[in-house]
Amino acid sequence: MIEARTFEITNRLGIHARVAAKIVETAHRFQAEITLEKDGVEVNGRSILGILTLYCPQGSRLTIRVEGVDAEEAIAAFARLIEEKFGET
Amino acid sequence: MADDDLKKTFVMKGIGVSPGIVIGKAYLFDRLDAQVPFYKLSDPGLVTGEIRRFRKALRESEKQLLELKNRLGDLGGGMEPLYIIDVHIMIMRDRKFIDLTLQNIREMCVNAEWAVRMTVDKYREIFDRMEDDYLRGRISDIQYAGQRILANLVGKERAAIELGEGIVIIAADLSPADTAQLKIDKVLGFATDIGGKTSHTAIIARSIAIPAVVGMENITRAVRTNDEIIIDGSAGVAIVHPDPEVRKRYEEKKRLYEKAQDDLLDYAGLPAVTKDHYRVEIGGNIEFIEEIPSAILHGADGIGLYRTEFIYINRERLPDEEDHLAHYRSVVGVKGLSWATIRTFDLGGDKFFPDMKPSRELNPQLGLRAIRFCLKEVELFKIQLRAILRASVQGKLRIMFPMISGIEEIRAAKRIFTDVKNELLARGTELGTEIEIGIMIEVPSAVIIAEELAKEVDFFSIGTNDLIQYVLAIDRINERVTYLYEPLHPAVLRLIKQVVDIGHRAGIRVAMCGEMAGEPAYTMILLGLGLDELSMNPLAIPRVKKIIRGATLKESKTLLNKVMTFSSTTEIRAFVEAAMRKRFPEEFLANGQ
Numbered sequence: 001m002i003e004a005r006t007f008e009i010t011n012r013l014g015i016h017a018r019v020a021a022k023i024v025e026t027a028h029r030f031q032a033e034i035t036l037e038k039d040g041v042e043v044n045g046r047s048i049l050g051i052l053t054l055y056c057p058q059g060s061r062l063t064i065r066v067e068g069v070d071a072e073e074a075i076a077a078f079a080r081l082i083e084e085k086f087g088e089t
Numbered sequence: 090m091a092d093d094d095l096k097k098t099f100v101m102k103g104i105g106v107s108p109g110i111v112i113g114k115a116y117l118f119d120r121l122d123a124q125v126p127f128y129k130l131s132d133p134g135l136v137t138g139e140i141r142r143f144r145k146a147l148r149e150s151e152k153q154l155l156e157l158k159n160r161l162g163d164l165g166g167g168m169e170p171l172y173i174i175d176v177h178i179m180i181m182r183d184r185k186f187i188d189l190t191l192q193n194i195r196e197m198c199v200n201a202e203w204a205v206r207m208t209v210d211k212y213r214e215i216f217d218r219m220e221d222d223y224l225r226g227r228i229s230d231i232q233y234a235g236q237r238i239l240a241n242l243v244g245k246e247r248a249a250i251e252l253g254e255g256i257v258i259i260a261a262d263l264s265p266a267d268t269a270q271l272k273i274d275k276v277l278g279f280a281t282d283i284g285g286k287t288s289h290t291a292i293i294a295r296s297i298a299i300p301a302v303v304g305m306e307n308i309t310r311a312v313r314t315n316d317e318i319i320i321d322g323s324a325g326v327a328i329v330h331p332d333p334e335v336r337k338r339y340e341e342k343k344r345l346y347e348k349a350q351d352d353l354l355d356y357a358g359l360p361a362v363t364k365d366h367y368r369v370e371i372g373g374n375i376e377f378i379e380e381i382p383s384a385i386l387h388g389a390d391g392i393g394l395y396r397t398e399f400i401y402i403n404r405e406r407l408p409d410e411e412d413h414l415a416h417y418r419s420v421v422g423v424k425g426l427s428w429a430t431i432r433t434f435d436l437g438g439d440k441f442f443p444d445m446k447p448s449r450e451l452n453p454q455l456g457l458r459a460i461r462f463c464l465k466e467v468e469l470f471k472i473q474l475r476a477i478l479r480a481s482v483q484g485k486l487r488i489m490f491p492m493i494s495g496i497e498e499i500r501a502a503k504r505i506f507t508d509v510k511n512e513l514l515a516r517g518t519e520l521g522t523e524i525e526i527g528i529m530i531e532v533p534s535a536v537i538i539a540e541e542l543a544k545e546v547d548f549f550s551i552g553t554n555d556l557i558q559y560v561l562a563i564d565r566i567n568e569r570v571t572y573l574y575e576p577l578h579p580a581v582l583r584l585i586k587q588v589v590d591i592g593h594r595a596g597i598r599v600a601m602c603g604e605m606a607g608e609p610a611y612t613m614i615l616l617g618l619g620l621d622e623l624s625m626n627p628l629a630i631p632r633v634k635k636i637i638r639g640a641t642l643k644e645s646k647t648l649l650n651k652v653m654t655f656s657s658t659t660e661i662r663a664f665v666e667a668a669m670r671k672r673f674p675e676e677f678l679a680n681g682q
């Protein structure tokens with residue numbers, strides 16, 4: 001099963017280390033392959049350095065693609081995380 | 090990231106502060122990893138061992154972080170620090186991070202430390218390109234993780250940096266302590282972001298005769314460890330990833346430069362006498378006793394400035410009298426040198442002191458330093474003076490007090506000196522008979538009251554580096570104003586003339602020991618000014634001697650008289666450069682100076 005959605009990053013600081021860590025933690029909760037894509041560059045959703053080097057300041061558009069048995073739950077979890085601005089402002 | 094793009098040749102410009110050409114590998118120096126050895130593996134068979142060391146260091150680092158996290162967790166105190174620890178653990182577990190490092194070990198055949206360093210550098214380069222300040226700053230987490238791994242790789246027993254052969258040090262700036270920590274004999278050259286002609290990096294580079302370019306603004310961002318790099322310290326350029334043709338051209342330049350140096354050495358042993366028989370004494374400026382052989386080789390008549398700062402720097406504890414004495418005994422009465430001028434404690438300012446924690450000064454150049462500090466910390470001062478005096482039995486000694494700004498200071502210093510001398514004599518210590526006392530003329534007020542000061546001392550030595558910066562109000566390590574640093578400024582020349590004239594009227598010797606003394610373009614001007622001694626970096630001596638021996642005092646005075654009629658630096662510089670080019674075409678055209 002493949003799920004893909006594009007999100008806008010709205011928290012003020014963008015995807016910094018702590019946020020990237022939350023994404024990695026979330027990714028580890030699922031079996032699915034998780035790929036983050038921005039401006040044509042793809043990185044592994046379990047690599048904190050991959051996510052950081054993707055460079056997502058506030059306003060970036062980030063596409064998350066999930067492939068695997070629990071893809072639906074995974075994409076929902078990411079949607080929630082991003083909508084909650086990763087618990088930030 | 091396209092690696093091919095990064096291998097393109099590019100040139101960076103700065104200020105050439107120590108001449109010569111070298112071709113080597115860049116090594117990005119920062120203080121944090123000052124303890125780490127970096128080397129190429131001598132045998133590909135060692136790769137497996139390095140990989141094992143890296144993996145072990147990763148495991149240990151992670152374990153330490155988990156322990157730290159547990160400890161902090163027990164203490165309570167919010168979630169923030171715990172998060173950061175998680176981030177660092179995640180970085181250490183990151184597949185890319187690990188793979189890149191393993192790849193570095195295998196393909197570059199370097200030790201694990203160097204491989205980790207290259208990985209961190211690679212990320213730093215990616216982060217440096219980010220526009221957002223906050224996100225760009227996250228490189229610090231990767232650096233932190235890298236440092237933690239390096240610490241585990243190295244263990245704790247290392248004291249000095251061990252470098253591979255053929256390394257060019259790239260740094261933001263190098264402090265005295267940084268350079269003391271480097272195994273300098275392995276370093277080919279320096280290139281730094283900040284600094285000027287008289288910054289510490291420049292002085293060190295000249296004293297150990299390796300090329301250096303400073304004030305390059307962002308070379309630490311543009312260059313990565315292990316990049317191939319050419320440093321041309323004469324022209325003030327660095328060439329990164331030189332293509333084969335550029336490299337070949339520079340190998341040729343290097344060969345020519347070194348040959349020219351050899352030719353100049355012919356002048357080293359000759360006296361500094363003009364064609365019309367005017368003799369100038371030539372001093373060598375040194376800061377390590379190890380430089381004495383080089384001073385003799387390059388033709389110094391004596392030691393004109395022994396900077397004693399390094400006796401204090403980079404030590405566990407303050408040096409005692411015996412530590413001092415061991416140094417001074419190596420300087421005073423050396424065979425082949427007629428005298429030694431020892432400058433007392435000149436710390437503060439851009440130097441520093443690891444043991445004592447002086448209160449932070451906003452403007453250290455104008456702060457509590459040099460003689461001011463000595464007169465406040467009299468007991469420290471006495472230790473140094475006692476040791477200097479005890480060494481005097483070996484030969485002709487000149488003691489020089491730095492940064493004198495008023496008559497009270499020299500009187501107070503002399504009083505302390507006399508007390509120490511009397512104590513030693515009372516103890517029956519044998520002292521030398523040829524001891525002279527002098528002062529550095531480097532504060533403008535000292536020039537103005539030079540007549541009174543001359544009555545107190547046996548000699549003056551003009552410290553042009555500080556004098557110029559104080560007179561022209563320039564922070565000499567601020568590269569935005571280095572263009573104002575100008576030895577040929579009419580105000581500077583007039584002050585020097587005043588000091589020489591007053592000194593000679595009072596019958597005392599006047600020396601110059603600033604960087605200006607070693608610049609061949611100024612040699613005729615200095616001859617014309619009538620200085621008794623020019624003291625300089627030993628490497629500069631042969632060339633200055635060549636000029637002195639090729640010139641006459643008469644024409645030098647004519648040149649100076651003409652120069653003194655100009656009102657602007659621009660006119661003076663143009664005139665002096667044209668005159669020197671005409672007079673010594675080989676010297677001033679060949680090296681593009």
